[in-house]
Each structure stands twice: as C-alpha cells, then as structure tokens.
Amino acid sequence: MAEHKHPNYMAIFYYLAILTAVELGVIFLPIPKIFIAALLCVFAVWKAALVAMYFMHLKLETRTLALIAVTPLTIATLLVLVLLPDGFAVAKKTVDEKKVAAPAAAEKH
Amino acid sequence: MSTATAAHGAAVEPAESPLTPESWGKLGMWIFLAGDAVGFGTLLAGYGAMRATSADWPNPYAVLGINLTALMTFLLICSSVTMVKALEWLSRGHRDKAKMFLALTALGGAIFVSLQAFEWTHLIHRGLHINGNPWGASLFGTSFFLVTGFHGLHVTAGVIYLLATIGVVSRRPRPMDSYNFVEITGLYWHFVDLVWIMVFTFMYLL
Numbered sequence: 399m400a401e402h403k404h405p406n407y408m409a410i411f412y413y414l415a416i417l418t419a420v421e422l423g424v425i426f427l428p429i430p431k432i433f434i435a436a437l438l439c440v441f442a443v444w445k446a447a448l449v450a451m452y453f454m455h456l457k458l459e460t461r462t463l464a465l466i467a468v469t470p471l472t473i474a475t476l477l478v479l480v481l482l483p484d485g486f487a488v489a490k491k492t493v494d495e496k497k498v499a500a501p502a503a504a505e506k507h
Numbered sequence: 508m509s510t511a512t513a514a515h516g517a518a519v520e521p522a523e524s525p526l527t528p529e530s531w532g533k534l535g536m537w538i539f540l541a542g543d544a545v546g547f548g549t550l551l552a553g554y555g556a557m558r559a560t561s562a563d564w565p566n567p568y569a570v571l572g573i574n575l576t577a578l579m580t581f582l583l584i585c586s587s588v589t590m591v592k593a594l595e596w597l598s599r600g601h602r603d604k605a606k607m608f609l610a611l612t613a614l615g616g617a618i619f620v621s622l623q624a625f626e627w628t629h630l631i632h633r634g635l636h637i638n639g640n641p642w643g644a645s646l647f648g649t650s651f652f653l654v655t656g657f658h659g660l661h662v663t664a665g666v667i668y669l670l671a672t673i674g675v676v677s678r679r680p681r682p683m684d685s686y687n688f689v690e691i692t693g694l695y696w697h698f699v700d701l702v703w704i705m706v707f708t709f710m711y712l713l
Binding site for chain 2: 402404407408411414415418421422425435438439441442445446449450453454455459460462463466467469470471473474477478481484485487490491492493494
C-alpha cells in the first residue's frame with residue numbers, strides 16, 4: 399500500500415448539505431405532488447450516488463466492486479416494476495375498517 | 508481476469524486474481540452490503556406498494572414531522588465526514604487524530620440512535636402504534652417502525668463496530684496497518700448513511 403488518494407471530502411459534505419436543504423425546500427414548491435415526488439427521488443439518488451462514489455471510494459475502485467454495487471440496484475428496480483401494477487389498481491384500494499382510538503394529543507392533526 | 512490484472516499495471520499476485528490481499532476484505536464487505544441493500548430495497552418497495560394500494564394512507568409529512576429528522580439526517584452526513592477524516596489522518600500516519608475522529612463518528616451514531624428513541628417515544632405517545640394509529644391505514648405504523656427500526660439497528664451495530672475499530676487501530680503496531688480495516692468500517696458506516704438518505708426521502712418527505 400503506497401499512497402492513498404483522497405477526494406475532497408469537505409466539498410462533498412457541502413454538496414450533500416446543500417442538496418438536503420434543497421430537498422426540504424422542494425416540499426413547499428407550488429407544483430403538482432407528482433413532480434415534487436419525482437424531484438425528491440432524483441435528489442435522493444443523487445445524494446446516494448455522491449456518498450457511494452466519493453465516501454465509499456467507488457470511483458477509485460475496480461469495476462468488480464462497482465458491479466457488486468449495481469446488482470442490488472438492478473434487483474430493486476425490477477422489484478418496483480413488478481409492484482407497479484398494484485399501485486395503479488385504484489378500484490381495489492383498501493381502507494382500514496377500524497381505526498385505533500386517538501389519544502387527546504393526536505386530535506390536533 | 509487477465510485484462511483486469513493488466514489494467515492494474517504491476518502484477519499484484521501470481522494467482523489469476525486481480526485482487527490485492529487487502530481488497531478481499533473490501534470485497535467481502537461490498538457483498539454483504541449488496542445483500543443488505545436488497546433487504547432495505549425490499550422494505551422500501553414494500554412500503555411503496557402498501558402505500559399505493561391504500562386509500563387512507565396518512566400524510567407522513569404531517570404525522571411524523573421533519574424538523575428533528577432533518578437534523579438527524581444532517582448529523583449522519585456529518586458523521587460520514589468524520590469517518591473519512593479518520594481515514595485521511597490514518598493515511599498520514601496520525602494515529603491519535605484518526606482515533607479521535609473515529610470516536611466522533613461513533614458519538615454521532617450514538618446521538619442519532621438517541622434522537623430516534625426520543626422520536627419514537629414521542630410518536631408512540633401521540634398514538635402511532637405498530638398495529639394502528641388515529642390517522643389512517645394501520646400499516647403506516649407497522650412499516651414506519653419496521654423500516655426505521657431496521658435502520659436504527661444498523662446504526663447501533665455501526666457504533667459497536669466503530670468502537671471495536673478504535674481498539675484495532677490502537678493495537679496494531681503502525682498506523683498504516685489498520686488502514687484497510689478502517690476503510691472497511693467506513694464502507695459499512697457510509698452505507699448506513701446512504702440508506703438513511705433513502706429512508707428519509709421515501710418515508711418522511713414523500
């Protein structure tokens with residue numbers, strides 16, 4: 399083990415902090431909820447990629463490790479695709495018949 | 508295999524493996540993390556499916572509140588930074604600095620779990636239970652406690668792992684001897700941070 403190259407960690411930290419702040423801001427945007435959801439997903443994946451690439455050094459590693467990292471992503475994507483039809487089955491949505499009695503404090507919401 | 512070795516320049520091992528002895532540990536951790544990621548991925552996908560098929564899913568943002576959780580997210584990102592700083596100091600041969608940053612990372616994790624315990628207590632008092640809640644679908648509480656609990660368990664394990672890592676850094680003769688060990692600990696810790704980024708977005712913000 400000779401030298402270890404280290405990315406500029408503080409830059410990544412500021413990057414992540416700013417993205418988190420932007421995420422919190424996005425919630426209040428006056429646009430349809432579906433766009434907010436899409437934006438939030440983009441930011442989440444963006445932040446996760448930054449952590450994996452720089453903090454977990456995936457950018458500096460061999461391709462073998464990158465392939466291992468991509469495997470669960472592929473499986474998760476397939477899983478979402480499989481579950482997608484359920485989400486569109488609007489007519490079959492379930493409702494809880496019996497709700498738990500609300501404590502007094504919960505009434506505010 | 509042969510192309511991978513060639514790409515690395517100098518022959519690392521006489522065997523046909525492109526891996527250095529150090530990277531076997533890394534490979535092991537990455538495989539474990541890939542499996543763990545499938546676990547979390549399944550939980551989150553299941554959460555999405557339950558939510559999409561429910562007509563009275565509560566608004567998570569309104570029920571859970573995000574001020575405390577945003578702080579917890581920030582805390583975990585900070586602890587990721589102290590983790591990489593520990594590695595950086597170790598590579599420069601500063602054992603004590605590295606140990607201090609590892610301790611700070613563990614402290615960040617411990618505070619995170621404490622805040623989560625505080626949050627859970629608060630939510631349970633307000634009526635969010637694992638088998639029902641006043642706001643709507645009972646599966647909301649089930650999935651919330653399952654996913655955040657599974658993640659909290661990972662953070663708790665991570666804190667123990669970090670404390671053990673400090674012990675390893677102390678025992679090994681030279682600072683660089685424990686570099687690989689600390690880097691692997693870091694992989695786990697950053698993964699826990701990465702998962703929280705996902706959980707925070709999908710369970711609190713969306």
